[in-house]
Amino acid sequence: MESHERLSAPLVLEYPFTRTTGPVIGAFLTGLRERIVLGIKRKDGTVLVPPTEYDPATSEALTEMVEVEQTGEVITWTWVQEPRDQSPWDRPHALAMIKLDGADTPLLHAVLVDSPETLDTGTRVRIKWREETEGHIKDIEGFLPVESKND
Amino acid sequence: MTDVNVPSSLDGVEPVQSVRTPIRMEYTFTPGVAAQTYLREFGNKKILGNVSPIDGAILVPPRGADPRHGALCEEFVEMPHTGHIGSYCVTNVPIPGRDLDLPYISAWIFLDGADVGFLNLVAECPPEECRIGMRVEAVWKPDEEIGMTAENILYWKPSGGPDIPFAEAGVRGWHARKQGETNA
Numbered sequence: 001m002e003s004h005e006r007l008s009a010p011l012v013l014e015y016p017f018t019r020t021t022g023p024v025i026g027a028f029l030t031g032l033r034e035r036i037v038l039g040i041k042r043k044d045g046t047v048l049v050p051p052t053e054y055d056p057a058t059s060e061a062l063t064e065m066v067e068v069e070q071t072g073e074v075i076t077w078t079w080v081q082e083p084r085d086q087s088p089w090d091r092p093h094a095l096a097m098i099k100l101d102g103a104d105t106p107l108l109h110a111v112l113v114d115s116p117e118t119l120d121t122g123t124r125v126r127i128k129w130r131e132e133t134e135g136h137i138k139d140i141e142g143f144l145p146v147e148s149k150n151d
Numbered sequence: 152m153t154d155v156n157v158p159s160s161l162d163g164v165e166p167v168q169s170v171r172t173p174i175r176m177e178y179t180f181t182p183g184v185a186a187q188t189y190l191r192e193f194g195n196k197k198i199l200g201n202v203s204p205i206d207g208a209i210l211v212p213p214r215g216a217d218p219r220h221g222a223l224c225e226e227f228v229e230m231p232h233t234g235h236i237g238s239y240c241v242t243n244v245p246i247p248g249r250d251l252d253l254p255y256i257s258a259w260i261f262l263d264g265a266d267v268g269f270l271n272l273v274a275e276c277p278p279e280e281c282r283i284g285m286r287v288e289a290v291w292k293p294d295e296e297i298g299m300t301a302e303n304i305l306y307w308k309p310s311g312g313p314d315i316p317f318a319e320a321g322v323r324g325w326h327a328r329k330q331g332e333t334n335a
Contacts, residue, residue: 004187004191006181006187007182007187008179008180008181009179009180010177010178010179010180011177011180012175012176012177012178013174013175013176013178014174014175014176014248015173015174015175016173016247016248017172017173017174018169018170018171018172019169019170019172020169021168021169021170023154023155024155025170027155027161027166027167029170030157030161030164030165030166030167031157031161033164033167034161034164036161038157038158063154063156065155065156065158066158067158067160086175135167135170136170136171
């Protein structure tokens with residue numbers, strides 16, 4: 001058999017999806033565009049952020065959306081030293097589960113600090129909004145420690 | 152739909168109803184032995200098929216195995232550049248990312264002598280004249296643009312000549328031949 005250099009080529013799969021959001025996610029994203037965060041209240045009074053249309057435990061339809069605070073607490077986190085090409089963030093950052101004040105469930109987002117040494121479980125953070133918001137989770141650029149000098 | 156109550160601070164603002172969630176995956180594709188052999192010859196304007204070691208079925212494009220039997224296919228044959236339409240679809244609705252003039256025809260092309268078809272474009276043919284069994288031939292890119300890529304063949308066009316009878320067109324041909332063998 002003839003010897004050849006092995007063939008290889010880039011292959012890109014791309015789907016330009018647009019999803020309809022429904023009444024709850026739509027309201028959540030509307031809130032982000034207006035720079036507020038909405039959760040949804042369960043029957044027992046606890047608040048889900050991000051909101052879901054149905055109670056994850058009982059499957060009841062949920063309808064009562066409430067605004068929560070723009071500050072919260074890091075529940076757990078990991079450090080991303082080298083973000084991948086398609087990451088929304090292009091520099092090292094933490095990915096954290098953040099429980100906003102007024103919410104009972106945590107939200108996954110980035111904490112924009114320069115090194116993992118400056119972050120701990122329990123660190124207080126607040127939202128850093130993008131300059132232009134459009135109704136997308138990326139309207140939140142990330143979270144900053146409340147005491148951060150970058151404030 | 153259940154009515155959802157939102158805080159009054161959102162009264163009167165335009166509600167978000169959709170969100171863009173594009174998905175993109177980047178691969179490095181490394182073809183296996185059969186696909187490499189096929190692509191190198193395709194770059195010479197030759198179309199190869201695999202011969203099944205079990206029953207001699209011709210499989211185009213070659214995948215290196217007969218999937219019906221899990222049998223290794225090591226024999227290649229060169230195929231003609233003519234065939235027929237086994238089945239087809241006329242597309243009248245634009246698809247994002249597909250830059251083709253509407254309407255266009257996609258068809259399962261069965262090369263002469265092949266036992267399986269592959270999906271490709273048919274052009275130089277009004278949709279109302281397209282039919283199962285219609286004979287077609289490959290329209291290649293100009294020679295200087297030929298490479299080891301599926302884009303070598305621009306489309307397939309009607310080549311004239313009598314149609315393959317419906318009952319023997321496409322995969323029906325497989326069953327028709329089987330039937331013939333049984334009766335022989």
